[in-house]
Structure formats: structure tokens, C-alpha cells
Ligand SMILES: NC(=O)C1=CN([C@@H]2O[C@H](COP(=O)(O)OP(=O)(O)OC[C@H]3O[C@@H](n4cnc5c(N)ncnc54)[C@H](OP(=O)(O)O)[C@@H]3O)[C@@H](O)[C@H]2O)C=CC1
Ligand SMILES: CC(=O)C(=O)O
């Protein structure tokens with residue numbers, strides 16, 4: 001007690017940290033032993049935080065008007081707040097009202113970012129309680145516009161910027177970050193931000209947004225998450241000329257200079273946070289993404305969301321869609337527009353799952369999958385000029401120059417857009433899909449909405465209501481012929497939060513394809529008959545935390561099974577364990 005008072009006189013408050021309490025404390029107890037132990041001052045349940053004015057300015061601990069009378073007395077807050085005390089629920093109601101008053105999505109985004117910087121728990125409470133409404137704001141499509149305008153809307157840095165200027169000093173830079181027990185890093189170099197191209201340093205909006213989802217959707221606590229942007233310059237002329245651009249004003253470094261900086265980062269991250277830190281690569285251009293994944297896949301715990309996360313979510317959607325379109329996975333024929341990270345990543349996981357189901361070699365199952373890139377159908381006669389990740393898809397066929405011709409000759413049952421180019425599923429393409437299928441499965445994955453291969457309305461109208469449709473960015477329900485069509489969101493946001501949680505709770509040290517298949521299967525398993533009856537192939541995002549716990553449990557179970565899990569003993573009920581580990585944004589009590 002004496003030392004409590006001493007700390008308080010020194011300007012510290014004491015936060016209730018009863019490890020038996022499930023309200024908001026659970027995740028700290030499970031995840032943050034190191035941090036928590038270092039911060040413990042008196043008893044195992046207390047943690048020192050700022051008090052008075054500083055407490056109100058500390059987003060991790062600030063509760064605004066929700067500080068109780070007792071807390072206001074104990075923590076030198078009297079007079080610093082208006083007299084009223086309100087509940088967190090009322091704060092949520094008020095903020096949702098004010099966010100809804102903004103018509104422009106970017107203003108809603110800015111309001112959410114300001115909230116995150118002011119009162120972190122309230123930000124997550126808002127996001128979790130209103131996930132379907134707010135996901136399009138903090139994530140695609142609005143995050144894309146936010147990145148494009150990041151230089152102008154930028155107020156406070158929300159992650160770590162590592163530029164060529166920091167070469168040789170990256171370990172020191174990591175130590176400047178206020179949190180020490182980091183469990184998930186999302187890193188980008190900004191070269192392929194959604195389908196918007198090279199946004200350089202302004203790509204920071206993506207790691208920040210993805211990590212907000214790690215917490216809101218997957219329950220990984222915010223202080224364990226680190227957004228990183230590696231700035232090696234940009235080839236975006238417009239940004240280079242923009243006086244408000246926040247990144248290095250130079251062309252992108254490539255070759256040795258690029259790989260040395262990346263290598264220094266990868267080494268420093270492992271040295272500083274240990275081998276169990278999950279490093280998620282996000283929105284790198286494909287000429288670096290595949291190489292980074294294979295280079296660090298055997299030495300670090302790495303995951304490429306665009307290649308692997310997307311693959312798992314699309315496979316799950318396709319498997320769920322079989323209830324609507326019929327047949328087994330192996331009986332279907334797939335055609336992709338776009339043969340980059342997303343396209344070839346998805347294609348490979350589908351081929352692996354087909355091979356698993358049919359016991360055929362993967363070289364055989366790949367033959368059911370065709371890809372079109374900017375030069376036409378990928379066929380063996382083009383093999384020499386093909387990038388390595390396209391080569392497995394170069395089947396024997398005469399050249400086909402465009403998507404429409406490819407649909408006509410291949411007659412796919414499933415059409416997947418992963419080109420980053422909007423409006424490429426034309427009326428003719430959708431009609432061709434409809435003429436060879438009773439229920440064509442059409443996935444327009446490209447983000448943000450402006451880059452979607454087609455809209456939901458186009459898919460339903462042009463297919464005369466027969467398409468089963470999902471897209472990377474959300475679309476409103478569509479009225480067609482007196483019927484309402486609901487389309488789902490085929491986005492890796494369904495996978496990476498639960499996948500990451502599964503890694504963290506099992507202490508997995510490597511990512512294996514089997515873990516991706518387990519995640520995908522767990523997601524598909526959440527798609528009930530009630531859901532598919534509505535024409536949907538994904539479960540509602542409103543139940544995403546429950547879904548994430550299921551995915552986490554399956555990923556963890558697989559990690560234990562294949563021997564890459566290090567957290568022992570293995571919890572018996574992994575779903576319950578995953579749920580108990582999830583961060584909840586309910587305010588904690590200060591005494
Ligand atoms: N829904 C989701 O969860 C996800 C969506 N995405 C989205 O997918 C899109 C692509 O991402 P990613 O795969 O990483 O990008 P890549 O740059 O790796 O791949 C793009 C591919 O599209 C091809 N392409 C480009 N323009 C055309 C065109 N006009 N006609 C035919 N093919 C074309 C490219 O051809 P070439 O090789 O010849 O240049 C390349 O093969 C982005 O919009 C991204 O936002 C990505 C990840 C997840
Ligand atoms: C969703 C995502 O990761 C992308 O569009 O890049």
C-alpha cells in the first residue's frame with residue numbers, strides 16, 4: 001500500500017489487473033507476461049499508469065467522461081472533466097451519432113483515427129459493436145482513399161517509419177517504439193497498396209488498418225501490434241511532386257540496396273521481439289512479395305496476407321458455395337483474371353485442397369485452374385517470358401488473347417477477379433459465364449471499390465439473378481426482379497485476425513500450408529445452410545469474433561499436430577482458450 005501511494009504521488013495511477021477477471025484483463029494475462037511483470041509495482045494485480053492530466057492524454061488508459069467519481073478523486077482528475085459521469089455505452093451511442101453525421105467516408109475515417117488516438121478502448125468498442133458499419137471506414141474501401149491523401153490528413157504517427165535513412169540503425173529504431181512485447185507486425189513497403197498502386201510511405205494506412213482488425217476482429221491486444229512502413233522511395237510521380245508527401249522524395253531503391261534494408265529489418269525484428277513475433281507482409285509488389293516469403297519462410301515466422309490469407313478466404317468461399325452450385329471442388333473449373341500474388345496464391349491453395357480431396361497429384365489438379373494476365377491466357381508457349389510464380393499455370397493450350405475469349409473456350413464454372421483493374425468483368429463476360437453455367441460463381445476481389453472487376457448490381461443484373469457473387473470491398477444489397485440479393489465480402493479480413501490469434505496462442509514458430517487449409521476449413525465450417533439459403537458464401541461479419549476464435553483454434557490445433565507449436569501444455573479446449581485470450585475493450589477499473 002505504501003508503495004502504491006508513493007507511485008501515486010509520483011504521478012502514477014493504479015489499474016485493476018485481477019488476473020481472474022475476464023473483463024478486459026484476460027488477454028494481458030495470457031499474452032503480456034513480460035510486459036506485465038515489468039510493469040508490476042506492488043501486487044500482481046496492479047500496474048502503474050499516468051494520473052491527472054496525463055491520464056486524460058494517454059489513449060491506452062483514458063476513459064473520458066466515463067471516469068467514475070471515485071476514480072476522479074483518486075487520480076487527480078477533479079475539475080479536468082465536466083461533472084457528468086457517463087457509461088461506455090452512452091459514449092458509443094454519442095460517437096456513432098456524430099460519425100453518422102458525416103456524409104463523406106474520409107471524414108468518418110479521420111474521426112475514427114482521432115478516437116483511436118484519444119481513447120483506444122472506446123475506439124475498439126465502437127468498431128466491435130458496429131463492425132459491419134465501420135469496417136468499410138477503417139478498412140477497404142475508405143482506407144485506400146486515406147492512404148492516397150495520407151500526407152494531408154496525417155496528424156500523429158501511428159506506426160514505425162523505417163526509411164533508407166535508418167539503414168544501420170533499425171534495431172535502435174525498434175527500441176524507440178514504446179511497447180516491448182510485440183506479437184504481430186504488419187509491414188508494407190507501400191508499392192502495391194490495394195489496387196491503387198505505389199503510394200510509397202503513405203501506405204502506412206494499411207498496416208495501421210490491418211492491425212486495428214487484428215484487435216477488433218481477432219482479439220490480439222493493441223499494445224502487442226506494431227504497424228511498420230519501410231520507405232525506400234516511391235515511383236509515384238504525383239506523390240514525388242506533392243508538397244505534402246510524407247515519405248522520402250526519391251525513386252524506389254531496388255536490388256541490393258532494397259534487400260539489405262529489408263534484411264536488416266527482418267533480423268532486427270527477430271532480435272528485438274524473439275522468434276515468435278509474427279511478421280505479416282502486406283501490399284508489397286509481387287516482384288518482392290514472393291521472394292521475401294520464400295527467403296524468410298524458413299528462418300522467421302512470416303505470413304503474406306495477399307498471397308496466403310486471400311487464398312484461405314477464397315477457398316473457404318468456394319467450398320461453401322458448393323452447397324449452392326453443386327459438385328465437388330475437383331469437378332469445377334476455375335478462371336482467374338490476374339495472375340499475381342492473390343491470383344496465383346488462391347490458385348495454388350485450391351489445387352492443394354483438390355489434391356487432398358481427390359488424392360491426385362497437385363500437378364494434375366492445377367490443370368483445372370487457368371489464369372489470364374495482362375497479356376492473355378497463361379499457356380505453355382509463353383513459358384519463357386513468364387515470372388516464376390506463373391509457370392505452374394502455363395498449361396498446354398493455344399494462345400487466347402483476352403478474358404472474354406478465355407471464358408468462351410475454357411468454360412469455367414468459377415470466375416475470380418484478382419487483377420486490381422476495375423470494370424474488367426464486362427456485360428459480355430458475365431453473360432458468357434451465365435450461358436455456360438446455371439449458377440456461375442463470380443468473385444470480384446480487387447480493392448478498393450473503384451477497382452472491383454464489377455459491382456454487385458452488374459453481376460446480378462447481367463446474369464439475370466443467377467450469379468453467386470462476392471467481392472473484396474462491400475456492396476449494398478441489390479434489388480433485381482422484385483428480389484433482394486445480398487453479396488458477401490471475400491476479403492482476407494475473415495482470415496488473418498483469427499489466423500494470427502491461432503499462431504499467438506499456440507506459440508507457433510512457422511506457417512505451413514496445412515495451417516492455411518485448416519483456417520480455410522474452419523471459416524467454411526461457419527457457413528450454415530441458413531447463410532447459403534440467402535445466396536451468401538461467407539458468414540456475417542457481425543459474428544467475426546466467434547469465427548476468429550474457431551479459426552484460431554483450428555490453426556493452433558494444426559500447429560500442435562505438425563509440431564511447430566511451442567506453448568505447452570496444449571490447452572485441451574482450444575476454442576475456449578482462444579476466446580479467453582481475446583482482448584475485450586470494456587473499460588477497466590482504477591482504484
Ligand atoms: N479481396 C481480398 O482479400 C484481396 C484483394 N486483393 C486485390 O487484388 C488485386 C491484385 O492484387 P495482387 O494479386 O497482389 O496484385 P499483383 O500486381 O500481384 O497482380 C495483378 C495481376 O493482374 C494482372 N493484370 C493487371 N491488369 C490487367 C488487365 N488489364 N487484364 C488482365 N490482367 C491484368 C497482372 O498482369 P501482369 O502479370 O501481366 O502484369 C497481374 O498478373 C488488388 O486490387 C488487391 O487489392 C489482394 C489481396 C486480397
Ligand atoms: C485486402 C487486401 O489485402 C488487399 O486488397 O490488398
Ligand SMILES: [Mg+2]
Nearest residue numbers: 282283305306
Ligand atoms: Mg493486402
